[in-house]
Amino acid sequence: MKVVLGSGAQHMRDEFLAKAKDYGKEVIEVEIKTFPDGEKYVRILGDGEEAIVVQSTFKPQDEHLIELLLLGDALREKGFKHLKAVVPYLAYSRQDRVTKDGESISVRAILRALSLYYDEFYVFDLHNPKTLEFFPKNAVNLSPANAVAKYFKEKLGEGVVLGPDKGALERAKAVAEILGLEFSHFEKKRISPTEVQMTPVDIDVRGKNVLIVDDIISTGGTMIKAANLLREMGAKKVFVAVTHGVFAEGAIERVSKAVDELAVTNSIPTPVSKISLVEEILKL
């Protein structure tokens, strides 16, 4: 199995090169450049039958998406028979339904386009796993739980794992079960467009380390609120692990100040992308 890394996976390149062989895979080179007029150029410098194409679609997301189509086209032209697209962070995954009449279901358009070239589709921690139904072939929502658990195992010790809301309970549970720890979630109530009321969880955190896990972080407001509440409740250290670091301006600093450690996966390269998904991808 060959591995092809797009522009949205170059930050994982060194680790892929170091570990691919352990998983029976080989990274093949690809030339990617941008012409002066802004058009992308891709060229596959290797051969094979099957390939995993890794391309996370963070900003500039549209460029990464088009490049993923071009890589698919180049690989088919090269004679590759079976292609897996691995998109650690899937752009447009929050535009998964029509909220106001006239809107697009943007993620549907993206998945349909990718299905023209890719036989299988893999993504991490999708906002709404039902979204995968828009990919008309085999599609899988991968969990980052192994990677998160591995990263925080030592630091957390005999702590607890929490979701910041009920929707994140399954995420908390997945990490907690790997580590053999307790888990629960906050009750979150939106009281205005800008303010959220959080109710303490039904779990004793006094003197314990706590890991809050979620799929996505933007302003980090919820995380800061949860962390402050946990301190009031007597928690020892508060850690935050989030899959996709779609940080708003200044959010990394604000959250980092409020917690003992903030870590996100490398689905998006950020200064706190300390949890690597590379081995999870190499298992595919």
Added chain:
Amino acid sequence: MKVVLGSGAQHMRDEFLAKAKDYGKEVIEVEIKTFPDGEKYVRILGDGEEAIVVQSTFKPQDEHLIELLLLGDALREKGFKHLKAVVPYLAYSRQDRVTKDGESISVRAILRALSLYYDEFYVFDLHNPKTLEFFPKNAVNLSPANAVAKYFKEKLGEGVVLGPDKGALERAKAVAEILGLEFSHFEKKRISPTEVQMTPVDIDVRGKNVLIVDDIISTGGTMIKAANLLREMGAKKVFVAVTHGVFAEGAIERVSKAVDELAVTNSIPTPVSKISLVEEILKL
């Protein structure tokens, strides 16, 4: 028939609003915005059965292409039954074949993706008209000749129309026939990667105005060479009309200095996009 204008057609908006009714069409509003994380949002604010979606795909071309997919998705969701995509300038149209092993046929990927949402595809003056075969439904390569002829009719008078090379002969012919003028082309020979030798045309240009027409202009080097040659041959005024103004830095100024007038169509908005394609689009 409804007309929807994407971000790549906003520079044509006023003219569409002014003239749509004359062609039995109606422009419907669309909300287009970009979220702070860079994702596009589109929303169709009108209803109908059939629509023409106008979206030229100049820089940022990948954003315009993804937006065109999203507009298609939103229109289908709205219940539109038949969609025509009009892409005055088609990005990636020069990547229409594999020159070096391992390359993508990028324009194929683009046209296949658009065919997921659009029943018909229209483009102006494609670099290689055979490219349309990659769109698996009805696809048409429109000529800007009417618009070019209309713009230069008065200025050119009893002049001649020339292509800068043999490949542009058909373009010169199309404009010349509308105006009832003579036409021909230069013989162009590439003598090094940076230099081109041009041979005077087999036509008498002494005392005549000359219009040179081509599909695309980038550095404008060929046009400047042709213009200088025509002056040596005794031409009166030299005009240049190009369909797609993909100008390199400083090219507009360099070409404008070498000729009496430079005009391109509004397939790409530039300071010299004086030839409008709007009426040609409204005829569809």
